Amino acid sequence: MAKLNFYRQTRQDGGSRTGLEINNVLRLMNFVPGTGDPDPALAWYVDVRCDGNGVPAEKEPARLWLLQNAPRFQDGLHRIAEELQRGIDDDIYPVQRVMLNPPAESTVKLVCSAMRREEARDIAQKIEMMKSEWDGLVNRLNESDVNGA
Secondary structure (H helix, E strand, C coil), X not given: CEEEEEEEEEECCCCEEEEEEECCEEEEEEEECXXXXXXXXXXXXXXXXXXXXXXXXXXXXXXXXXXXXXXXXXXHHHHHHHHHHCCCCHHHCCEEEECCCCCCCCEEEEEEEECCHHHHHHHHXXXXXXXXXXXXXXXXXXXXXXXXX
């Protein structure tokens, strides 16, 4: 049984990182630097945490699985974004929801948080953006960013 985490995070300097961890090991990543003075502190993040017998344990099969099941993940992201648009108590971060219609033989938990009130007000928009950019985010993941090349 594999554990997979596909994540998107933005730093205080505007830099963004998208990554794919399998069994707690970073396998693929994409990093876009921010502008101005570097500040690696996170502004917000969204994790798509998957586990189960249906979850691939290798990076390229995992990428393909994320793409093949994109509509399911996008629906889950849309549902949590809708909930957050209606408002949520700031004391409940990180927000965690089990996805209602996960891929076969898997359980998926969506986890998100914003570090400051300003980002918290816009977290639903960030999640919707992740939903709409899903295929591009998955396809831009590469091994060279992980290895520092």
